[in-house]
Each structure stands twice: as C-alpha cells, then as structure tokens.
Amino acid sequence: MLDGLHLTLLIGPAVPVPAPTEVLDALEGVQINSGGDRSGFQLSFQVGKRSVLQTTLLPAGYFDPIVTRVIVIATVRGIPNVLADGVVTRQELSPSNDPGKSTLTITGEDLSLLMDLVEMPFMRFPAMPVIARVYAILAKYAAFGIAPIAIPPIVPDIPNPLEEMPHQNGTDREYLQQLASSCGYTFYVEPGPTPGANIAYFGPDVRIPAPQPALNVNMDAHTNVESLSFSLDGTAKKIVVMTVMDPITRRTPIPIPVPNISVLRPPMGVRPTPPARVEFPGYVAHLNPSDAANMALGIVLGAQDAISGTGTLDVLRYGHVLRSRMMVGVRGAGLAYDGLYYVNSVSHDIKRGQFKQSFNLSRDGLISNTPVVPP
Missing domain, CATH: 3.55.50 (Phage tail protein beta-alpha-beta fold)
Incomplete structure (x- = not known):
C-alpha cells in the first residue's frame, strides 16, 4: 500500500484470520459505507481461470454468505482504524474474455444483519x-x-x-x-x-463534542480536501403541532407546538434557519401521556439540519481517517459556512495507490458560533 497506509483484511467463518497472500494479491478495491442505521462493504477481486480463488477458495466456501465474517482495518500513520466488521451477504462473478480480468465481487453488511435473520x-x-x-x-x-x-x-x-x-x-x-x-x-x-x-x-443521536481535524478548502497549500460544497434548504425546518385531549374531559383538543430544536445537539450556527412548514400529525390524541411525551421528544431529538455539505478528500493528504457520527471543523469556506459540522456519513474508496473518502456534513445555521476551529 501507500507510504503511511497499511490495509489489513481478516476473513473467516468463525474467528476472522488474516487473508492469505493469494487473496490480497487479487484484491483490486475496497468500498465501505458508514453512517446511518446500516453500514456495508464491498470487496473487488481480479481472478483468472487458474486463480486460487476460482479453483480452491470459492468451491471450499471461503466467501459463503452469512457464515463468513470480514474485518477491514486501515492503519494510517501508525494508527489503526477499524473501517468495517460484518458478514458476507452476496457474491458475484463476472467472467471476462481477457485473461486474468474476471471480477469477483463480495458484498456484505455490518453485524446488525445477524439480528435481522x-x-x-x-x-x-x-x-x-x-x-x-x-x-x-x-x-x-x-x-x-x-x-x-x-x-x-x-x-x-x-x-x-x-x-x-x-x-x-x-x-x-x-x-x-x-x-x-x-x-x-x-x-x-x-x-x-x-x-x-x-x-x-x-x-439519542448525540454529537460527540470532540471535533476531528479541520477540513481546509480554498487555502492554497493548507487545503486538504479535493472538493467541498454547501447548500441551505429553506424547507428543511418545520414545526410539528401535536393535538392532545384535555386530561379532564378528554373531549377538548389542545394544540401543542413542538419546537424544531434538538436539546441534545448543541447549536453550531449563530443564525439558525427559521422553520418554513407546519405539520399536524393525526395519530396523537389516542396515545397515553408517556407515549405522547416520547413522541414529542422524538420530534425534538430528531430535528433536521438545514445546511448540508458534501465533498471528497485524500486520506494521506488529510492525515487522518474521517469518521462518521462525529464533529469536524471547516475552514476557508467563508464567514457564512466556516465552523463546526456533524459528519452524517462517510464512504471509503481504497484501491492500490489511493485511499479517498466521500463525506456528508450538516449543521443548523449560518455563521460559526466559535471564533476558531481546531486545526
């Protein structure tokens, strides 16, 4: 692999063990998606007619779905990062007329798949x-x-x-x-x-307060991302009005507006985007007080962010592996969009000679509420 980057691949039916040399030599690329309710991975191999993967490993069940567990570890500058740990769900073989150009693709999901069988x-x-x-x-x-x-x-x-x-x-x-x-x-x-x-x-979807190293854009030699763009959706914010019956007669409806502010997500913008929509859920009146309270808290805790950012970076130039479900700073995007963001999802793309990431960021308003972000 690249200088400062080492990829470790563990595969096994019960306890994953380091993949043999023949498997690593045939490995062409690794794609991993993290963030959200589920994470997944995909391994691509180039195989020939006499490849060990074709003649021995596949017939022996080396990549059999469900029973085969895969762990991918990327060591960047001496720090190991577990990028994926899951089970194989699918294998695809695409034969080619060109010698040694057949492709074997292994797809899998994180270990929560075992809870869904x-x-x-x-x-x-x-x-x-x-x-x-x-x-x-x-x-x-x-x-x-x-x-x-x-x-x-x-x-x-x-x-x-x-x-x-x-x-x-x-x-x-x-x-x-x-x-x-x-x-x-x-x-x-x-x-x-x-x-x-x-x-x-x-x-709750709590945002870990310790930010990752900052993403620098439009800063000449200090730029460490390949691309980064932002957008503000004026219709993302909304006010939900819950209608409950009065506790005495149970006949008079009482509207209760639920604010679009998450109590467990610290504000990262000085100018929050005002709500533009009003919704009235129609399945609240029959709920008991505890269920109605949990529903209202769910609306508050799940408040959406109006500002989103997408971009790509080279891991070796960035110097670290960007992780999802954490915070990261942005510098060089201007007064309105500089500051801290929440990393919603990250896609890892590893090939021989490169390790790149695509990411999605979000926050609640314009103008950073911190004077500087950690470098």
Missing part, C-alpha cells in the same frame, strides 16, 4: 421497560463481540402486566429500531475500537 413473533416481555428489553435482546449477540451501550428513554414507561404484555414483532433488529423510533432514539452497530469488537448503540 430470524423473526421472533412469540417473544414476550412481561413488565419490562424499554431499556430492559433492549439489553435482553442484545445479550444474545455477545458471542460475536457486540457490546451494548443503551440509554434509558427520557420518559420511563413500565408496562402493567395486568393491562398489557409487550411483545416483539419481526426480527430483533426491526424491533430494536421500532423501540428506538418510539422514543426518538437511534440504533446502530459501530465497528471497533479494536478488531473483532463492536458497539451496539441504542440512544
């Missing part, structure tokens, strides 16, 4: 609050190196077993995402920080 329609959780259900479900996946980090809902809800019996519909991942959505939380599985370890996070 078996439906559990008869699972019951008597008198168990949401946090207890989350830990009970995630305990089954400790053998895969998944450590749960779950935060209880802000409004607790302990069901009365004489009135209701919480039960699971669908797979574990579907139920966890349903629980997260009901209280304004998010659920995802993040690889790392060490190979073979993963974090299953259930909680």
Whole structure:
C-alpha cells in the first residue's frame, strides 16, 4: 500500500484470520459505507481461470454468505482504524474474455444483519421497560463481540402486566429500531475500537463534542480536501403541532407546538434557519401521556439540519481517517459556512495507490458560533 497506509483484511467463518497472500494479491478495491442505521462493504477481486480463488477458495466456501465474517482495518500513520466488521451477504462473478480480468465481487453488511435473520413473533416481555428489553435482546449477540451501550428513554414507561404484555414483532433488529423510533432514539452497530469488537448503540443521536481535524478548502497549500460544497434548504425546518385531549374531559383538543430544536445537539450556527412548514400529525390524541411525551421528544431529538455539505478528500493528504457520527471543523469556506459540522456519513474508496473518502456534513445555521476551529 501507500507510504503511511497499511490495509489489513481478516476473513473467516468463525474467528476472522488474516487473508492469505493469494487473496490480497487479487484484491483490486475496497468500498465501505458508514453512517446511518446500516453500514456495508464491498470487496473487488481480479481472478483468472487458474486463480486460487476460482479453483480452491470459492468451491471450499471461503466467501459463503452469512457464515463468513470480514474485518477491514486501515492503519494510517501508525494508527489503526477499524473501517468495517460484518458478514458476507452476496457474491458475484463476472467472467471476462481477457485473461486474468474476471471480477469477483463480495458484498456484505455490518453485524446488525445477524439480528435481522430470524423473526421472533412469540417473544414476550412481561413488565419490562424499554431499556430492559433492549439489553435482553442484545445479550444474545455477545458471542460475536457486540457490546451494548443503551440509554434509558427520557420518559420511563413500565408496562402493567395486568393491562398489557409487550411483545416483539419481526426480527430483533426491526424491533430494536421500532423501540428506538418510539422514543426518538437511534440504533446502530459501530465497528471497533479494536478488531473483532463492536458497539451496539441504542440512544439519542448525540454529537460527540470532540471535533476531528479541520477540513481546509480554498487555502492554497493548507487545503486538504479535493472538493467541498454547501447548500441551505429553506424547507428543511418545520414545526410539528401535536393535538392532545384535555386530561379532564378528554373531549377538548389542545394544540401543542413542538419546537424544531434538538436539546441534545448543541447549536453550531449563530443564525439558525427559521422553520418554513407546519405539520399536524393525526395519530396523537389516542396515545397515553408517556407515549405522547416520547413522541414529542422524538420530534425534538430528531430535528433536521438545514445546511448540508458534501465533498471528497485524500486520506494521506488529510492525515487522518474521517469518521462518521462525529464533529469536524471547516475552514476557508467563508464567514457564512466556516465552523463546526456533524459528519452524517462517510464512504471509503481504497484501491492500490489511493485511499479517498466521500463525506456528508450538516449543521443548523449560518455563521460559526466559535471564533476558531481546531486545526
């Protein structure tokens, strides 16, 4: 690989081990998408008729879906970064008439896929609050190196077993995402920080305050990104008006506006974009007080940002691996768009001789509320 960059590929049916030399020599490129509810990866190999991958590994089940686990580690300037840890879901072979130009493509998802394979329609959780259900479900996946980090809902809800019996519909991942959505939380599985370890996070979309090294644009020799552009969507912000019945007669509707401000996301712009839309959800009046409160908190915690930024960078020029779900500073874009941003998603593209990233940023308003950003 490049100077200052080393790629490690671990593959195995149970415990991933370093890939053999024949596999690494045939590796043509690695694409990884991180951020959001799910992450995925794709490995591309160039194979010939007499390649070991064709004659031995594929027939022996080396890349079999579901049972094969893949870990990708990129070491940049001596610091290892676990970019992907998941299972193979698909393999594709594209034969070519040119010798040695056939392509084998291996596609996979993060380990949350293992939670989406078996439906559990008869699972019951008597008198168990949401946090207890989350830990009970995630305990089954400790053998895969998944450590749960779950935060209880802000409004607790302990069901009365004489009135209701919480039960699971669908797979574990579907139920966890349903629980997260009901209280304004998010659920995802993040690889790392060490190979073979993963974090299953259930909680609010909190923005880690420690920013990553700044992205410099239009700064001559100090520029460390290849491209970076911003846009402001005037219709992204909205006010949701929830209509609830008065607690005494249960007949008089009371409109309650929910602000489009996330209490767990610190403002990063001095001039927040004002809301341009008003919505009235029509399924609130029948909810009990705790469910209605969790729904309102979900709207507050999930407030969208009006400003978005997209760009690409070369990792070696940037000097670090840009990570999603963290903050990063921007310099050189002008007074309106300089400052701190939240990294929503990152796509890694690794080939022989290059390691590039595409990223998506967002924040709530114009003009930075900090005088400088960390270099």
